[in-house]
Amino acid sequence: MLDPATVRRIPRFSGLGEETETWLCGRLRLTRYATGTTIFYEGDPCDHFYMVHTGEVKVSKMLESGRELILDFFGKGEAFGEVALMDGDTFPANAVAHQNCEVLTLTRAEYLELLEGHPAAARSVIRDLTLRLHAMRRRVEVLGEGGVQSRIAQMLLIYARNVGREVDGGTLVPVQLSRNEVASLVCARMETVIRIMSRWQKEGLVRTANDGFLVPNPDALKAVALGNDG
Amino acid sequence: MLDPATVRRIPRFSGLGEETETWLCGRLRLTRYATGTTIFYEGDPCDHFYMVHTGEVKVSKMLESGRELILDFFGKGEAFGEVALMDGDTFPANAVAHQNCEVLTLTRAEYLELLEGHPAAARSVIRDLTLRLHAMRRRVEVLGEGGVQSRIAQMLLIYARNVGREVDGGTLVPVQLSRNEVASLVCARMETVIRIMSRWQKEGLVRTANDGFLVPNPDALKAVALGNDG
DNA sequence: CGCTGTCTTGAACGTCTTCAACCATAGTGG
DNA sequence: CCACTATGGTTGAAGACGTTCAAGACAGCG
Numbered sequence: 169m170l171d172p173a174t175v176r177r178i179p180r181f182s183g184l185g186e187e188t189e190t191w192l193c194g195r196l197r198l199t200r201y202a203t204g205t206t207i208f209y210e211g212d213p214c215d216h217f218y219m220v221h222t223g224e225v226k227v228s229k230m231l232e233s234g235r236e237l238i239l240d241f242f243g244k245g246e247a248f249g250e251v252a253l254m255d256g257d258t259f260p261a262n263a264v265a266h267q268n269c270e271v272l273t274l275t276r277a278e279y280l281e282l283l284e285g286h287p288a289a290a291r292s293v294i295r296d297l298t299l300r301l302h303a304m305r306r307r308v309e310v311l312g313e314g315g316v317q318s319r320i321a322q323m324l325l326i327y328a329r330n331v332g333r334e335v336d337g338g339t340l341v342p343v344q345l346s347r348n349e350v351a352s353l354v355c356a357r358m359e360t361v362i363r364i365m366s367r368w369q370k371e372g373l374v375r376t377a378n379d380g381f382l383v384p385n386p387d388a389l390k391a392v393a394l395g396n397d398g
Numbered sequence: 399m400l401d402p403a404t405v406r407r408i409p410r411f412s413g414l415g416e417e418t419e420t421w422l423c424g425r426l427r428l429t430r431y432a433t434g435t436t437i438f439y440e441g442d443p444c445d446h447f448y449m450v451h452t453g454e455v456k457v458s459k460m461l462e463s464g465r466e467l468i469l470d471f472f473g474k475g476e477a478f479g480e481v482a483l484m485d486g487d488t489f490p491a492n493a494v495a496h497q498n499c500e501v502l503t504l505t506r507a508e509y510l511e512l513l514e515g516h517p518a519a520a521r522s523v524i525r526d527l528t529l530r531l532h533a534m535r536r537r538v539e540v541l542g543e544g545g546v547q548s549r550i551a552q553m554l555l556i557y558a559r560n561v562g563r564e565v566d567g568g569t570l571v572p573v574q575l576s577r578n579e580v581a582s583l584v585c586a587r588m589e590t591v592i593r594i595m596s597r598w599q600k601e602g603l604v605r606t607a608n609d610g611f612l613v614p615n616p617d618a619l620k621a622v623a624l625g626n627d628g
Numbered sequence: 629c630g631c632t633g634t635c636t637t638g639a640a641c642g643t644c645t646t647c648a649a650c651c652a653t654a655g656t657g658g
Numbered sequence: 659c660c661a662c663t664a665t666g667g668t669t670g671a672a673g674a675c676g677t678t679c680a681a682g683a684c685a686g687c688g
Contacts, residue, residue, distance in 0.1 A: 229539065232624045237542045239535065251535075254528045260535065290520045297527040298484045304534040305469065305481075305490065309459065311541040312467045312585040314677090316644070346666065355542040357645055362668060394462045544645090546676070577635065587677055592636060629688100636683070644675080651668070658661085 170196050170272075179245055180219065180292050188286065196272045201265035214252040214259050217279040220244055223269030228352065229261040238352040240303070241266060241343075247296060253279060311355060313393075317364050319354040321393035324374065328383060338384035340377070400426050400502075408475055410449065410522050418516060426502045431495035444482040444489050447509040450474055453499030458582065459491040468582040470533070471496060471573075477526060483509060541585060543623075547594050549584040551623035554604065558613060568614035570607070 170193045175181050181192055198221060201207055207218065210229060225242045227249075239261055242248045252259045253276060274282070282289050310322045324341060332339045347365065351358040368374040373389055375382040383389055400423045405411050411422055428451060431437055437448065440459060448455075455472045457479075469491055472478045482489050483506060504512070512519050540552045554571060562569045577595070581588040598604040603619060605612040613619055 231539060231542055233544055233548075235542070235544075237539060239538065251528050251531050254524060255532055260532075284517075287514075287517065287520065290517070290524065294484060294520065294523055294527065297524065297531060298481050301481050301527060301531050301534060302485055302490075304531060304538065307538055308469065308534065308541060309461060309467060311538060312461055312465070314463055314465075314643095318463075347668095348666075358666090359646085359668085360644060363644095366668075588634095589636085589678085590676060593676095596636075631688080632686090634683105634685085636681100638681085639679095641676105641678075643677090644673105646671100646673080648671095649669085651666105653665085653667100655664085656662080658659100 169193060170198065178219075180247060180289075180296070183288055184286055188282075192282075195274055195278050197274075199271050199273065201269045201271060203265055203268050205265045207263040207265060207269075207271060208249065208259050210259055210262050212259050213257055214249055215276045216249075217247065217253055217274040217276065218249045218263070219247045219272045221270040221272045224266040225269060225271070226264050226266040226349075227261050228264070235355070236352045237355065238349060240300075250293070250296070251300075316354060316356040316360050318393050318395070319356070320350060320361065320364060321389050323350070323353055324381060324383065325386065325389060325393055328386060332383075335382075338382055339386050340380055340382050342380040344380060399423060400428065408449075410475065410477060410519075410526070413518055414516055418512075422512075425504055425508050427504075429501050429503065431499045431501060433495055433498050435495045437493040437495060437499075437501060438479065438489050440489055440492050442489050443487055444479060445506045446479075447477065447483055447504040447506065448479045448493070449477045449502045451500040451502050454496040455499060455501070456494050456496040457491050458494070465585070466582045467585065468579060470530075480523070480526070481530075546584060546586040546590050548623055548625070549586070550580060550591065550594060551619050553580070553583055554611060554613065555616065555619060555623055558616060562613075565612070568612055569616050570610055570612050572610040574610060 172186075172189050172193050175189050175192050175196070181189070184192075201223075207225065208214070220242050222244060225248055226238060227240050227242065228236055228238045231237050240248075248263060249259055283293065306326065310319050310326070313319055313322060327343050328339050328341045331343065332341045334340075345353070347361050348358050350365070351361045354361070365374065365376065369376065372384060373392065375384070402416075402419050402423050405419050405422050405426070411419070414422075431453075437455065438444070450472050452474060455478055456468060457470050457472065458466055458468045461467050470478075478493060479489055513523065536556065540549050540556070543549055543552060557573050558569050558571045561573065562571045564570075575583070577591050578588045580595070581591045584591070595604065595606065599606065602614060603622065605614070
């Protein structure tokens, strides 16, 4: 049973009125997942609405070629697997706890009930979908760009823009990604990513810290992102 | 002034009630664009809702590297530029008439009024966004796949699934794309596309007809799409 | 006819992948 | 404590693949 005040602080559920809040408190179920645990697999029937409460969820997919493609990461307050709930009856991708997670769920019926009864909730869904679509379009653009180097640079800049913060020494991008995960994000081989990023390390373009990546001079990285490569 | 019966047959505007239909008939404006004409440019302020009535619209974007990236094609009854209307204030891409087009428009205010007043309209938007997101995710998957050959094959198969029809001799995919446009869809060079597709022509895998592409044996093409390449 | 646009082919080059080996670290069980 | 294993990172060399540039074919159209 969740605290009404907690529910009210979730952007997706705010402004729905007190009655709905208590209704939600009675329905929302919280599940914990340890890092690396699978929340759902591609092909599983989707009959629940999922939202990250704490931690981080990775949504990825195995391509036909056997490579992993990371579609997106979801953090606090973000809903995932939602498209499948509206669209189809099975999940099109896997969801894994990238860090220890608390995940809130509603049944499909409860989710639809919420949507039907509350125009504000529908607006919230539209806004979310819009942002997701925007991000996905941006993603297509990155993948369309020529070189791996350019793609990694763009990806880092996107994260920098979204969650980066200024520290002394430059911009810290607080995302913990293995080289393998970077490779799965930009659709390249791990070895290629390593070669590029260790060169960057030497050149002082991007430093790998233990809490993310440090970009001393974002403009220099932008130059790399633009140039075909170089 | 549009015919109410016409409006009612547009999926996006059906089931909104007679009163709304006549309201729409008074607001919807129809504009014609000749093939190759630009409907809007990236960066233009977006204060209108656009929908294809007849013809086909190409939405594309110039990448930093100077290459064109085709984001999507929109046909009869499909809304385009809608994300920008919800999200930002300028278009993130260009829209060009790929064939002679009739385009329906509403002002932003009218669009929002429609959305606010009609839960059915909002549901329709959600459904559209969901489909678009699905398609865009599929697009990311295609671009993530290793080789150019595999990407072209997948793209053709997607079109075959969406608009293909059976004719004697195989499946006809009635999309008229120049080699350059195919290249812009799969993010490769025109020369590469030509080399691959003329090989396919020789091998009998895909034949370029004047009204689209003919795939004699879709399963063979699927095999090409799957194999890393070869 | 020359012009323009799309399509086509060839050869050189560069990038990325592939495969193989190796290092570092952390965790496990004897 | 150490050997053992797993995981993530790292480097090198060979080769495939795609791009790039340059040239030419072919059609429609003034």
